[in-house]
Amino acid sequence: MRDEEGLLPAVQSLFEDENIKHICENVNVYAAVRHGVIDLILSLTLAKDSQEWMIDKGFLTLLASICATDRYDMEEIPATMSCATVLWRLCDSPTLSRKIKEAGELSSILEPYSRLLNSKLRGVWDVFQETMRRRSGKASKVKAASVREIWKYNASKFIGIAAVCSWEGCSEGLDLSLAAFGLDLEGLKKIKKLSRCGRCGMAYYCSKDHQKLHWVTHKKDCFDATAN
Numbered sequence: 001m002r003d004e005e006g007l008l009p010a011v012q013s014l015f016e017d018e019n020i021k022h023i024c025e026n027v028n029v030y031a032a033v034r035h036g037v038i039d040l041i042l043s044l045t046l047a048k049d050s051q052e053w054m055i056d057k058g059f060l061t062l063l064a065s066i067c068a069t070d071r072y073d074m075e076e077i078p079a080t081m082s083c084a085t086v087l088w089r090l091c092d093s094p095t096l097s098r099k100i101k102e103a104g105e106l107s108s109i110l111e112p113y114s115r116l117l118n119s120k121l122r123g124v125w126d127v128f129q130e131t132m133r134r135r136s137g138k139a140s141k142v143k144a145a146s147v148r149e150i151w152k153y154n155a156s157k158f159i160g161i162a163a164v165c166s167w168e169g170c171s172e173g174l175d176l177s178l179a180a181f182g183l184d185l186e187g188l189k190k191i192k193k194l195s196r197c198g199r200c201g202m203a204y205y206c207s208k209d210h211q212k213l214h215w216v217t218h219k220k221d222c223f224d225a226t227a228n
Helices: 007-013 017-023 027-046 051-056 059-068 079-091 094-103 106-120 124-133 144-154 173-180 185-190 208-225
Strands: none
Touching: 007 059, 017 027, 027 051, 027 059, 027 079, 051 059, 051 094, 059 079, 059 106, 079 094, 079 106, 079 124, 094 124, 106 124
């Protein structure tokens, strides 16, 4: 995929007015197209080797295209809700949030759709804006109520994505992500139930050892998320 320079322009063309007019002769078809695009973005967001690449190549601009065509959403779970989830996942990673800030355009592109995103996933725009404002390495101070609301959705089965261990050194993360997208059905059957941080509920762990290893970097966010 990395060698396919024409992929992004091809996907962007699906949101051009003329193509929308043609495809929307069947609204259900266009709704399926939009969900196909957001599924692509979600898969790129999950895989560690494609996260920074997708930001560098401008794939996140597609979030604005999906939001702009929200009126065509005919699915039970709106594509714009998945857009909000992508933002949440990116903001949860210091490396990726720094990469987004370096790109510099995503905030202004999505600003017109901030209310829409918040209506789909309460508090996500506040999280995104706060993440873009804070200095690198500074812990987020998002209200606990917003964090719980967002995590409640992230932990749900709506988008069919299995949670992965939050410790970055866990080698199972990519395998679990691939299994979640049906690329390894046998692996999916072997996925063990993950436990969550008992304090904030924001992090998943495959073992007690990995939870202890992650605590060094997680504790600040954990305490801030649960502060009154």
